[in-house]
Amino acid sequence: ERLKKNDYLSTLNEPQREAVLYGNGPLMIIAGAGSGKTRVLTYRIAHLMENGVDPFRILSLTFTNKASGEMRHRIEGAVGTEARNIWMGTFHSVFAKILRIEARFLGYTSDFSIYDTDDSKSLLRSIIKEFNLDDKIYKANVVYNRISGAKNRLVSADDYINNAVIQADDEAAKMKEIGRIYKTYATRCFQANAMDFDDLLFNTNVLFRDFPDVLYKYQHKFQHVMVDEFQDTNVSQYLITRKLSAVHRNIVVVGDDAQSIYAFRGANIENILNFSKDFPDVQTIKLEQNYRSTGTIVSAANSVIARNKAQLEKHTFTANDEGALIDVIKAGSDNEEGRLVASAILEEKMQKALRNENFAILYRTNAQSRSFEEALRKLGIKYRIIGGQSFYQRKEIKDLLGYLRFTVNQRDEEAFKRIINLPKRGIGDTTVARITVTASENNVPIWEVVANIGNYATGRTIAPIEQFGTLIKSFKIMLEDGKDAYEVASHIAKVSGILRELYEDKTVEGLSRYENVQELLNGIKEFVDNEENEDKTLSAFLQSVSLLTNADEPDDNEDHDRVTMMTIHSAKGLEFRNVFIVGLEEDLFPSQMMLESRQDLEEERRLFYVAITRAEKKLSFSYAESRYQWGRLKMCEPSRFLLEVDPKFLNISNALRRDSEQINSPMSFVRNLGPRKATEPKPVTAATAHTPTGDFIPSDTHDLAEGDKVEHMKFGFGTVLKMEVNGTDRKATVKFDSVGEKTLLLSFAKLRII
């Protein structure tokens, strides 16, 4: 949709217009999904610019790079290229930019590295090893989450250690140890001239706390501050925005408490409540009309979220048509779920003349994508996966980026570890550990040790390290000569041996890795050629990629007409004509891993609400009765969330048709989803099933005959008494040792012939 100058006000309803035209002072909009919150922010920025506000003085914080890109694009449509000057982006990207400008205040240089999660965990693993701690007790993952949680609550390493003392005994010892790791980790990051993701917020807070002049500068600079998806800001983010808007006090926040889905990362609904306390003169505007979805979808979403106790009162209605019922698709297995969803997409596409891009498949975890990929591929339907293993997470890409990072910043410990023995130079882990520890102990950059290795070590490994040093020196010279990012990067890719090694690997994977590296180089070339980028140095390029999230995959294909597959978390703020919410099974969604308390359950329910409200015209649910998890076949029960949707919105004929036992009316279908303790977390269901010997792989039952001995997933061993064929329906009556006679529909029963 393109905004046209001046006429956009007519495309807003009354409260939306009020919000767009709202003058100075704090404003809060807490409203339901699809009610135009993002639209209001977009139009408001355009409106401010049309009224003479300098875009350099507008700060707009969104949740994903994709969302901010879209917003900028729309504003550009209204007010032209000046829109590029708005300070717009994710919290992390905007504050990384400020930290680069002000780096020296914190003892960093402006080309500091940004450690991604892998780098952080790798560093933690080294430290845990150096401390001789048991890595089963001190798992890098767990320690990382603890440190991240602390940083997001603005707890420093010293505070963390001090807090440990007031804990119960054994917990105190562990906390102290984690505090010690935290402290060393922080020191090592600093020595490496590197910040991790959480540091981008933590250090911004430190910067504004300890350097009032710097804070003053930005407080005066930003005349207007806007925050989208306010419900998902954490304390650290909230404090930054509060400080930045303390002078002009023009802050607009929009959000929906019912869509708060990042509590596990420290997001805090309290921020919404605190906002009114911190800005007592705040105006609140309500948006109640949903423009996105059909009546059925809006009502279904409302019926689900009404079960949450913790929520602000709001009312959402829509003037849109009632629309179609929500299809419920029941599958025997995860593979069948993939096939049924793919064929439903194909059918809908044909009937309604839709495009692939009208469809989205949303799941709880990335790992679920496989069966849908396979099925879509078989039907020749193009798709793209957002998230999962991102382009920038691939080994070969990180390897080349490691070289580029170390060339720019020779203190970057994680980049160093990645490339020192790549391609192999006979430098072992012990040598590498010795170098990093030596650098850390002498409080000198790693480069200092590498470049003067003779002063720090003796023996066989000196020669290859010296060669490595010479190589890096030659790269640095290119930087100093003012070569652009592409010239330097393509030179490094060749001379370092990375390209050669991949080229010599003639396997399919090797070829694809080689192409990936070429693709990265293409990306760098594009960066250099892009007129919007004034700074074409390698350092500028690295800054631009260091904060790419999974949603920013380079489009290796210009073809945008693809089905989108992604987790519900990454679908926030987006909309699609047709949405499939898949894997609606107990323990998967709601996720067993996340379910320890009522709060957790409510968060999972909010996630379900977010998923439902992404759909414009048509929503479908699916679940499988069995799926492979961690290499074993597991029986699944339908998710409690299916029961929570008022059945009058559901179309369950498909589920009915596909069922082999008992069910014969819509209500009994719904009853058959239960019985279960309505909302309490419960143990794994596999225990209730017959435990088959080894991994249960169902047989093809095409030739099943009377007298055959079989094994069933749930009922165990039995003998076929009778076969009935009725059209395509094939039924078998089996006498089971455990439960007696059962009649099974063979297309769905999981049977193994023995």
Ligand code: ATP
């Ligand atoms: P979410 O909570 O999911 O982020 P939101 O409140 O930000 O949703 P938007 O994405 O801004 O909602 O709007 C939802 C859809 O409704 C968009 O397609 C938007 O263009 C459309 N829309 C919003 N307001 C109006 C309006 N007044 N007239 C027509 N369409 C509208």
Ligand code: MG
């Ligand atoms: Mg929005």
